[in-house]
Amino acid sequence: MTALLAIQSVTVTRGRRELIAGLSMQVDAGCAMELRGANGSGKSTLLRCIAGLYPDYHGRIDTVDAAYVGHADGLSGLLTVEENLRWYGCLAGNEPTPSRIVDALGRLQAEELLRRPCRALSAGQRRRVALARLLLLERSLWLLDEPLTALDAQGAKLVGGLIAEHCGGGGAVLAATHADMPGTHAQTWIDGSTA
């Protein structure tokens, strides 16, 4: 088993507050890990540390290049869904064919949205598109921050399927969540209060 993510006694701070103290964890290929903790315990911050978007931590984080879906969806409201996804594919180095884009959206049952400007999507539709992006990026580690937000039951099930499939193919997932997620095998709890 190769570890796609190994965290060794990591301490994360926000200003002078210590959010996470001495956390160690590991996510192996094939593992879908839930990151759990109360509101404000530092889940989002930890995911950003791993992605390289938040630098205030000590300790060691070994990881591969990951795909990250944060609270913000990263979709330009003025571009259509297709344009957004195509651009992301190009950005990551491989321009997706139109059919690949449609396929990825189809996996989230959102293929009708293809030509809609992202500004005109509902919250759940936007989330689906953001998740469809994962399928175009071909990164083995997925970092997901509350991926089920705004998704309906059917959407949640689809995401569960995607996660299971990604892990089955040797990928790994670390997902911060409050809801019970389909498709995950393990949980890591971050201790913490609301503050």
Next chain:
Amino acid sequence: MTALLAIQSVTVTRGRRELIAGLSMQVDAGCAMELRGANGSGKSTLLRCIAGLYPDYHGRIDTVDAAYVGHADGLSGLLTVEENLRWYGCLAGNEPTPSRIVDALGRLQAEELLRRPCRALSAGQRRRVALARLLLLERSLWLLDEPLTALDAQGAKLVGGLIAEHCGGGGAVLAATHADMPGTHAQTWIDGSTA
């Protein structure tokens, strides 16, 4: 039983698309109604119609002045939680005392956040503050758009308690949601697909 909200054969459109066709429903005092439907079916849009923030509908909506919590939290990131809440109280016509603000936050176990700028809150913390605002406004009808978003299990339970209490006191709640909400009695489904 007085109806705090009565919708009679309302048809809601977005551009030339018909989202909701001929919906009729009623929310009486004491009733906590879930608004259910697939992603993109028009729940958020309907709530905005009721609140008076979206005008493209036909039919009749009779309602009292409502308090609305949408996808956007309505908190100014540069102001502290206390400043935000105090301002909202004043806006609605009664300046809350500091202790009332603390109480309202306390009901959501967020009183430690009092002096934190809203910009520096986690997603769930921000949601708690937005919900605490409801307690300061004294409106009998609450319109909630996915109120449980980003809340942890304990937060969801607290919200359930608030809703039950509000309805017990003669108020009413209409909440769009995908998760099972504690504290609600009834559901209305909006038919619709993802598109």
Next chain:
Amino acid sequence: MGMFRHQVVREWRLLLRARADALNPIIFLVLCVTLFAIALDGNPEALRRHAAGVFWVLVLLTNLLSLDSMFRRDFEDGTLEQLLLLSEVPFLPIVGKMLVQWLAAGALVVLVSPLLGTILQMRPEALVPLALALLAGTPAVSMLGAVGAALLVGVRRGGALLGLLTLPFYIPVLIFGTAAVNGLADGGGGMAQIYWLAAMSVLAVTLAPFAVWAALKISVENG
């Protein structure tokens, strides 16, 4: 009135909280004036002759900039829709917002205008008329601009469109303002223009809040 006081306090706090925001318009104006002084240097005589006009144009641009972001943040974080829903006395909170905008981009400009006028080589006898004209005219600038800003808040564009919308309304202010300063400094008439500016400001202050409220409603419904 309690509401109004609170609105003003809130806006003022917001302004101070985004620390430099309160000073933004003034800093911008100082920069512009400096750039002009540099670009036109070597010919103080010409600069002097045109200083009033240049100053008024720069005040208008400064206001455009400050107005452009006036409602944006509130729109984006959802505060604006709450404000429309919850406000007990409709126009009042808007008036508070507009007042604070004027304090930062109008009143403050009046205060520093003698200094900036001097940088622009204005004659000493033109400085009081300049302040007077600004005092009479900037409320109209703020109020009219706020209508445009409210119309455009959901539109996600830079200030250019706002400029296009407000320009026709600003031109009378520019003309009266320049004429007033030059007239008074030359010892000729000029008070008439000041009265005109003041009349426009009074008109704008009374009517603009309604237009802004209507415009904000349109923008929020559109978002």
Next chain:
Amino acid sequence: MGMFRHQVVREWRLLLRARADALNPIIFLVLCVTLFAIALDGNPEALRRHAAGVFWVLVLLTNLLSLDSMFRRDFEDGTLEQLLLLSEVPFLPIVGKMLVQWLAAGALVVLVSPLLGTILQMRPEALVPLALALLAGTPAVSMLGAVGAALLVGVRRGGALLGLLTLPFYIPVLIFGTAAVNGLADGGGGMAQIYWLAAMSVLAVTLAPFAVWAALKISVENG
């Protein structure tokens, strides 16, 4: 290179999609020029003498405005953090963005400069030097400004701070630019200044992308 092309296409689309956005800088510039023409009326001679300086200042202000919103939307909707994470070839997408900004606020300005120069009563023989100086100088303006914009994108402030930050870098451009136009139009020297402007632009174009990338990283980590 495919990536670069795509970045440019995306930026260009974004620009056109927010339809007027592409024309925003130009519209703004035209408005400013109009205001100046009105404010400085009655003395075409004086206007003519200063036109080059006025024009350069207005170009700088226009760029400030356009740069200010350059990264903002991408920052707010989370596109920027994705870009930093996903970009296969680091600086390339940024270069695409900067190129498009320059096209809208630099190249387009060069194209319409003869018209605007005429409005500002510039002599016909000054129009070619003006376009030349703008062509040589605006890349430096765009590139330097982009660094400032990248540093300030998370800071949620208006353009004033950006102005304060970039002003020291813009002053040489302003001085060389004005001198070049006036010198060439008078038949004296002026090419030396053009070369200087071009050298600054080349330097800025080579170095700025790195600085912008670093600045964006800082901003996103801060957000």
Next chain:
Amino acid sequence: MSWIKRLWHRLGSPRWFYEMMQPWQTGFGFAALVLLLIGTVWGLAFAPADYQQGNSFRIIYAHVPMVVLAQSAYMMLGAAGLVLLVWRMKLADVAMVAIVPVGATVTALGLFSGAVWGRPTWGTWWEWTDARLVSTLVLLFLYLGVYALREAIPRAESAGRACALLAVVGLVNIPIIKYSVEWWTTLHQGATFTVTKMAMPLEMAAPLIVNVLGAYCLFGYLVILNMRTEILRRERDTQWVGALREAQHGI
């Protein structure tokens, strides 16, 4: 007064307007053609040349109709805006959509013709000190503003009301602009050039009057045409437009 009420009620029906305006459109179009032809030929070929300006004065036959129309069109735009804001009549929105491009074009052409005329008579294309010139330019900016605002707002109803608001506020502004600019020029050293009110002999004025009337007819024609097109566009999903399409194209 019941017929007013009935008319008002009917104006709420786009279909009624579409069908009712068909003959008016034809009538205005025909009248415009005839009047403009007569006025132009008369003015260019038969009216006497000006004793000072020679033949260049003949631009008047294009210039004056256009600048007069430019202002009237804005009045109508503002009026339509007011109707939309107060009574929310959809037809007023359609009218605004129809008037703006025509008004803007006419204003631009008026500016252009004036500038072309200014070159031989005043020796300059443009003069920032002249009240009429500047206020016409501002009028153009008002039109462009209304146009750009509509373009900028995606939701059609919002766009309509926003434009109406702007147009109405602009209406208030027009006298202020005129007054400010006129006063301002008299304050500075006397305006170098002014558009003088020339007392014209009848044989010069008559073709002008004919052309002004023709221009109004052309305006009527274009606005009605635009309105009817816009109605078709907005009602494209309705049955009656479908039937119309079928009748015309057999699809």
